[in-house]
Amino acid sequence: MSMKTPHNFLVNVDLPVFCVAFTPDNKLVVGGGGGPGRTGVNNKIILYSIDAPTEKLEEYAVHLLPSDEDAPMCLSVHPSEPIIACGINSQEQAIKAGNNKNVRIFKYGEDLIEPVESVQTIGSSDPTDYQKVARFSHDGAYLVTGTTDGRLTVLQYPSLKVVFPPVNFDKSEVLDADVDMASQRIITVTSKTLRLLSAKDGSVLQTVDNPMLNKKTACEFRACRFGTGRTSDFLFTVVNPTSRTRGFISKWRADTLQKLKTERVSKRPITAFTISSQGHLLAYASSDLVVGIVDTDTLTLLVQIKNAHDFPITSLAFNPKDKILVSGSADKQCRVLDMPPRFEKEPLNPFITLFFALFLALIGFLFFEFFDPVTFARKSLRI
Numbered sequence: 001m002s003m004k005t006p007h008n009f010l011v012n013v014d015l016p017v018f019c020v021a022f023t024p025d026n027k028l029v030v031g032g033g034g035g036p037g038r039t040g041v042n043n044k045i046i047l048y049s050i051d052a053p054t055e056k057l058e059e060y061a062v063h064l065l066p067s068d069e070d071a072p073m074c075l076s077v078h079p080s081e082p083i084i085a086c087g088i089n090s091q092e093q094a095i096k097a098g099n100n101k102n103v104r105i106f107k108y109g110e111d112l113i114e115p116v117e118s119v120q121t122i123g124s125s126d127p128t129d130y131q132k133v134a135r136f137s138h139d140g141a142y143l144v145t146g147t148t149d150g151r152l153t154v155l156q157y158p159s160l161k162v163v164f165p166p167v168n169f170d171k172s173e174v175l176d177a178d179v180d181m182a183s184q185r186i187i188t189v190t191s192k193t194l195r196l197l198s199a200k201d202g203s204v205l206q207t208v209d210n211p212m213l214n215k216k217t218a219c220e221f222r223a224c225r226f227g228t229g230r231t232s233d234f235l236f237t238v239v240n241p242t243s244r245t246r247g248f249i250s251k252w253r254a255d256t257l258q259k260l261k262t263e264r265v266s267k268r269p270i271t272a273f274t275i276s277s278q279g280h281l282l283a284y285a286s287s288d289l290v291v292g293i294v295d296t297d298t299l300t301l302l303v304q305i306k307n308a309h310d311f312p313i314t315s316l317a318f319n320p321k322d323k324i325l326v327s328g329s330a331d332k333q334c335r336v337l338d339m340p341p342r343f344e345k346e347p348l349n350p351f352i353t354l355f356f357a358l359f360l361a362l363i364g365f366l367f368f369e370f371f372d373p374v375t376f377a378r379k380s381l382r383i
Helices: 092-096 350-370 373-382
Strands: 008-012 017-022 028-032 043-051 056-065 074-077 083-087 103-109 112-119 131-136 142-147 151-156 176-179 185-189 193-198 204-209 217-226 234-241 247-253 259-266 270-275 281-286 291-295 301-305 313-318 324-329 333-338
Touching: 017 074, 017 324, 017 333, 028 074, 028 324, 056 103, 083 131, 083 142, 131 176, 142 176, 142 185, 151 185, 185 217, 193 217, 217 270, 234 270, 247 270, 247 281, 259 281, 259 291, 270 313, 281 313, 291 324, 291 333
Parallel strands: 017 313, 056 112, 074 131, 176 217
Antiparallel strands: 008 333, 017 028, 028 043, 043 056, 074 083, 083 103, 103 112, 131 142, 142 151, 176 185, 185 193, 193 204, 217 234, 234 247, 247 259, 270 281, 281 291, 291 301, 313 324, 324 333
């Protein structure tokens, strides 16, 4: 594939962006703000319509959060209902009292984002701890949360009841988590541990500790995603050397955690990571302000956008049809990449597949019926 840079543009959203996602009807959800206190920057959740040809975002709905609460640090959109789940810390006084309703559920619609419910999954009473991960399962039955105090919690949706007791990682920050396509397994990473869990009861299926490259380079896990669509049998992880040089993506068998390959994709550590809906593309952002797109089959780097932002890139999201990739940053901007058609990998029409199979069978029959394959091969070698 060509490395020609796809059409892309920056848009100002007037707040530091910590999380982005898309709704099923293609609205961009942006969460961010100045955090608690008198920063002068509001904490908001905003829905936008994207018009890529005119390079504009049109505000569809907005919800202003209290100034004494934190900004949304993570979010996930329900796959079939107009629901957004966010990780938002409560007021500092409430946090210190052990009452931090960090999981916030919002309903959205035209010119509407309104709070519905909130629950607590964080155990810490330290205001510097927060919810880093929110992830709905593909069927919407589960909501997975991960917090910086080392707690992974799986909630039923819509009841928000805990499915099994929270999994504790000895205060090691939960960096990422995901649910497989069948909603049977959960993958999660801390810097030193990758753990595969049963979504039913939280039992540990497999664990990988202390990641290494070439058996000598100490690394840290940074992110994880199950494959989707055509890559649902696989798992992808980000590993960064502890030396803070380079960033790598690994591909694994999702059922056995057999590592299939690892490729270097960036010159600096990777800070954000996501996978396309069809499962054919990965996107990453690195600490040198680069956004890259990688093929899931080969882990080949397809495209890089250098100097994509002025400040660290915090989040990435593909839209539902994988036509657009959006990055969010602390520089109060989003970059929109208009994905080129050459990145699409549509499944072949079954009738076309059948036609080619019959055609190849006919060619094979004629070849062996009228030609001596040994003579043909010998002549070919003399050419």
